[in-house]
Structure formats: C-alpha cells, structure tokens
Amino acid sequence: xxxxxxxxxxxxxxxxAVARALEDLTADQLAHRAGGSANSIAWLVWHLTRVQDxxxxxxxxxxxVWTAAGWAERFGLPLPHGDTxxxxxxxxxxxxxxxxxxxxxxxxxxxxxxxAYLRELKPAELSEVVDESWDPPVTxxxxxxxxxxxxxxxxxxxAFVRGLQAAG
Numbered sequence: 001x002x003x004x005x006x007x008x009x010x011x012x013x014x015x016x017a018v019a020r021a022l023e024d025l026t027a028d029q030l031a032h033r034a035g036g037s038a039n040s041i042a043w044l045v046w047h048l049t050r051v052q053d054x055x056x057x058x059x060x061x062x063x064x065v066w067t068a069a070g071w072a073e074r075f076g077l078p079l080p081h082g083d084t085x086x087x088x089x090x091x092x093x094x095x096x097x098x099x100x101x102x103x104x105x106x107x108x109x110x111x112x113x114x115x116a117y118l119r120e121l122k123p124a125e126l127s128e129v130v131d132e133s134w135d136p137p138v139t140x141x142x143x144x145x146x147x148x149x150x151x152x153x154x155x156x157x158x159a160f161v162r163g164l165q166a167a168g
Contacts, residue, residue: 017155022100047085048154
C-alpha cells in the first residue's frame, strides 16, 4: 500500500461515517443542537464536506463542487457561497439546515472528486509545498492528512450527537 492508497482508504472511511451519521434522520434530528447551542449534525456534515471540497479543489486547481455542480443553489443557505463554516457563530450554525439526502448527495459528490484527484496524484507530488505561510511550510500530503483528520473528527461528533438523541 502506498501513501495515496492510504489516503483513499481514509476518505472512504469518512464517507462511510457520514452515511451512518445521516441514516434515517428527521429534519428535527439533523437540526438538533445538544445543550441548545452545540453544532448540529447538519452543520457538522455540511462543514466537513465544505472544508474537504474547498481544500481538495485548491490542491487540484479546480472549482469547488459546491459552486461548479450547483450545490450552493440546491442548499440555498443564507451564507456567502465561499463560506466553509470556519469560525461560525451560533446564528450561522443554526442557519445550516438541510435534509439528509441533500447533505449525503453533496458529500458523495465531493468524495468522488477527492477520489478522482487522489487517483491521479503522483507520489512525488505529495511532498510539494502548497502553503508557505506556516512554519514549517505545508506539503500536499500534510494538507490532505489535515483535511482527513478534521473530517474524521467532525464525522465522529455527528455520530456522537446522533447517539445523544437516541439515548435521550
């Protein structure tokens, strides 16, 4: 197994975790905010997918799936099209409301774009510096692992919020 295969496996696990977290949930369950202010499942899945879309598109030099495939219009959120959810306040989190089929459809479209990008990636490209604003500078591999780590954390949080509702 090479590094690209490992990344493909990791993003496949994210897709599976997202599908499990969204399965058979109502609009109220997707919008539920534990304690009244925690991130909802809808926001968590939307955010992790937006970040993946944003970062992979940047690495690939392509337009984001969000805008290129009309997902921004389908969601119709009262947020700027470039918004990924980073730094959202409580009102912005509450504004992210969407049914599970829309969330899963967008996530699967981004997942397919990620898979296609990784399949074309040459091993030597993983060590290329893509962001010099950090010390040390960020390589393509580090950026992809960062996205994967963030996605897995948010997918786990969505699963946790789902479990809280089932237990409640």
